[in-house]
Amino acid sequence: MKKHLKSLYLAAAAVAGSAFIVAVPSIAQQIDSEILSTLTPGLWQFRDKSRNGELVDAICVGDVKRMVQIKNKNDSCSLKMIRSSGNSVTYDYMCAGKGKGQTTIRKETNKLVQVHSQGISGGEFFNFQLEARHAGSCR
DSSP: OOHHHHHHHHHHHHHHHHHHHHHHHHHHHHHHHHHHSSOOOSEEEEEEETTTTTTEEEEEEESSSGGGGGTTSOOOOOEEEEETTTEEEEEEEEETEEEEEEEEEEETTTEEEHHHHHHTTTTTEEEEEEEEEEEEOOO
């Protein structure tokens, strides 16, 4: 009888543990949504930190997740959040036949973020660090 109860306890613990593991990604998704959803939609300017802050792009961002795939901004890509902690979030993305990448966005304020992205676009490797600043409403 004791062996049977011990087996039941172990089985219950295993089920509880796997339920916790399954719940973790959904918690991470909520954190991800909170980080990106607090950024201000509108026109964002991206400056290359390695080129003395040279303006490299300006994007009208309604959905701030577009910041994840700056290099492939016009492609339809699948996004997968892989890490979220405190004020930063990291995504992997795949753009069928166009490229793939990994982007980390670190929020400083609702209107200022640091973006590090690397991957392949159009068969060429890219790796950049940008500062993105909200510049007003879209025109």
